[in-house]
Amino acid sequence: MKSTELIYLENFRQTEAEATVVDIVEEDDKTIVYLDGTIFYPQGGGQPYDKGTIESTNGKFIVDEVRYLEGLVKHIGSFEKGQFAKGEKVKCLVDVERRELHSRLHSAGHLVDMAVEESGLEWIPGKGFHFPDGPYVEYEGNADDVQRNELPAKLEEICNKHIAESIEVEVKFVAKDKLKEICKNVPTNIPEGKPTRVVMFGTFGVPCGGTHVENLKDLKHEIIRKIKNDGTSVRVAYDVDR
Numbered sequence: 001m002k003s004t005e006l007i008y009l010e011n012f013r014q015t016e017a018e019a020t021v022v023d024i025v026e027e028d029d030k031t032i033v034y035l036d037g038t039i040f041y042p043q044g045g046g047q048p049y050d051k052g053t054i055e056s057t058n059g060k061f062i063v064d065e066v067r068y069l070e071g072l073v074k075h076i077g078s079f080e081k082g083q084f085a086k087g088e089k090v091k092c093l094v095d096v097e098r099r100e101l102h103s104r105l106h107s108a109g110h111l112v113d114m115a116v117e118e119s120g121l122e123w124i125p126g127k128g129f130h131f132p133d134g135p136y137v138e139y140e141g142n143a144d145d146v147q148r149n150e151l152p153a154k155l156e157e158i159c160n161k162h163i164a165e166s167i168e169v170e171v172k173f174v175a176k177d178k179l180k181e182i183c184k185n186v187p188t189n190i191p192e193g194k195p196t197r198v199v200m201f202g203t204f205g206v207p208c209g210g211t212h213v214e215n216l217k218d219l220k221h222e223i224i225r226k227i228k229n230d231g232t233s234v235r236v237a238y239d240v241d242r
């Protein structure tokens, strides 16, 4: 099967699209629909998957889960009505409310990265957990007692300053050897061979494949909940106004 076109990488605000059914497969009591291209975000990069519906004149499929495996996006769920045929044109609708929260939490996570960088901290970004249930970002590094007490308010102030500046969010596709020019921290696991997608908050760039807000003002207000050390990492727990 040909790789699924990942429409959400370029058009990360799109929540409605037409697509063509490539295949319908039964797997472990679940139905999987494969499309030629998708706006549905599969779980990854610390962001949960989208939900939604895929509809044609003949059927309606409820998307419960979306996963990416070896170039293919699996829309996992069940038919509420009818069935699709291979080659059929369908309409995809992403659950906007769920997507919106995930996009806000993901952008807010990288806004913490931006505040950390601007604070002159030499912490190296690690994993992000941008889930609604206790979001946090982790760094290689350590916070001393004073930092644990004082940094939350300082980082929060920087984040909310940028939210008030209404910074536009843009994406760029950049060759791996050029990443260093716009991203201070380039992860070592960037795949070879194809341009890397970089999310830009003004001049701050972070390699990322997730979905984001259109403008940082959409975050409304960010809170830094807690900073704590966890082994060789430091974890910054954050949240946005819900």
Ligand SMILES: [Zn+2]
Pocket (backbone or CB within 6 Å): 045, 106, 110, 128, 207, 208, 209, 210
């Ligand atoms: Zn990201």
